[in-house]
Amino acid sequence: MIAHLWDRLADAKARLEPVQSKYRVLFENPNDLDAPAAVLVPDPNWMAAALDGNVLPPIDTYLRDQNVPDGEPKEHPYAEPIDAMTEEEALEYLVMKDISPSIWRDYIGNRTIMKIVPVELIPTDRTFRNSWRITQAEETTA
Amino acid sequence: MSTIKAANISNGTDTVATGYVVNGSVKSFVTYNFSNGISESFNTSSVTDVSDGVGRQAYTSAMNITAHTTLGNAQGGAHNTTFLFCEITNVTTSQREWNTGTSASNGVNALGDNTTCHVALGDLA
Numbered sequence: 001m002i003a004h005l006w007d008r009l010a011d012a013k014a015r016l017e018p019v020q021s022k023y024r025v026l027f028e029n030p031n032d033l034d035a036p037a038a039v040l041v042p043d044p045n046w047m048a049a050a051l052d053g054n055v056l057p058p059i060d061t062y063l064r065d066q067n068v069p070d071g072e073p074k075e076h077p078y079a080e081p082i083d084a085m086t087e088e089e090a091l092e093y094l095v096m097k098d099i100s101p102s103i104w105r106d107y108i109g110n111r112t113i114m115k116i117v118p119v120e121l122i123p124t125d126r127t128f129r130n131s132w133r134i135t136q137a138e139e140t141t142a
Numbered sequence: 143m144s145t146i147k148a149a150n151i152s153n154g155t156d157t158v159a160t161g162y163v164v165n166g167s168v169k170s171f172v173t174y175n176f177s178n179g180i181s182e183s184f185n186t187s188s189v190t191d192v193s194d195g196v197g198r199q200a201y202t203s204a205m206n207i208t209a210h211t212t213l214g215n216a217q218g219g220a221h222n223t224t225f226l227f228c229e230i231t232n233v234t235t236s237q238r239e240w241n242t243g244t245s246a247s248n249g250v251n252a253l254g255d256n257t258t259c260h261v262a263l264g265d266l267a
Contacts, residue, residue: 003145005203006169006266009185020179038198039191041179043172046187046202056202062236065267070207070235074267077203098188098200098237126176126255129194 005077008055009045016052018044023091024122026134027099027114030107036132039122042094050093053084062097091116112136169210170201170262173217176255185262192239195253200237203266208234210264216242216256223247228258235267 003011025040049055057079065074085093095104095114107113112134123132150157170185174197180189190198212233216226224246232239240260243253 004266006185009202013184036193038193041174041189041191043180043183043186043188043202045183049202065204066236068267070209074204074235077267094188098190124177126194129255 002078002080005055005057005079008081009049012049012052012055013045016045016048019047019051020044021047021087021091022119023087023116024119025091025095025099025114025116026122027103028111028134029100029103030109030111030113031102036130037134040094040098042091046094047087047090050085050090051087054081056082056093058082059093059096063101165265166263168261168263169203169205169266170199171260172199173257173259174199175257182259193253195243195255196239196241197258198232198237198239199260201235201262204236205262206235206265206267210235210262212238212260212262214240214242214258214260216258218256226256227251228256230260238262 021042021044023042026037027040028037029035057076061076061079065076068074099114103114115134148160150159151163171183172180172186172189173182174180174189176191176197180186185202187200187202190200192198212230214228214230216228219226224244226242227245228240228242230238230240238260240258241253242256242258243251245251
């Protein structure tokens with residue numbers, strides 16, 4: 001019998017050292033043009049569990065559970081845990097889990113609205129935090 | 143992973159049903175600072191810095207209902223006439239957001255990047 005995800009997380013927290021990710025996910029909301037860029041920070045205990053394996057459920061269970069009504073059984077707590085991921089795979093998983101599909105799947109515009117960047121590229125000066133936008137790389141055509 | 147199955151827990155004098163411990167425990171917590179990131183956490187997959195003073199925590203293991211118990215608190219302050227606030231907003235079974243900032247005795251409120259602590263209680267999905 002598979003233990004509940006919450007129990008697996010408790011076990012993982014007890015035996016694994018937290019892992020601070022070297023990356024952040026920058027993203028903008030295409031449905032709110034006035035909103036500044038958001039910065040997703042991976043949780044260190046979650047990252048440790050992702051890199052160790054046999055704790056987290058398949059990402060598709062989370063996506064299916066988004067449509068499950070309140071109080072109804074969800075699939076992800078008792079799904080078969082997946083193997084260890086690389087940090088890159090873990091970040092892709094986190095994007096699909098914690099960021100709206102309207103940003104990572106459905107957006108069809110030309111603007112870059114999501115980027116995975118090293119922590120060092122996030123400004124430490126937050127004076128103008130509500131003006132942050134993702135820098136658009138210049139594209140050249142031959 | 144080993145599992146101890148028991149209906150009750152006792153210290154030799156007092157006995158409680160295991161369900162009290164399992165059902166009454168905190169299901170998720172996080173301490174977050176907008177500049178320094180996550181310092182303490184459990185059952186949290188990420189925190190998103192949405193904008194000045196606005197954050198969003200995502201649970202790894204979802205709660206059973208949207209109306210679960212959530213608590214949030216801003217840390218700091220200086221025993222003066224400006225106080226820190228933390229308001230929980232936009233709660234779902236898988237995440238919740240917060241607004242934090244300062245509230246002054248002259249009636250001026252402003253969002254700001256306080257350190258905040260959050261817990262969730264209730265039944266898991």
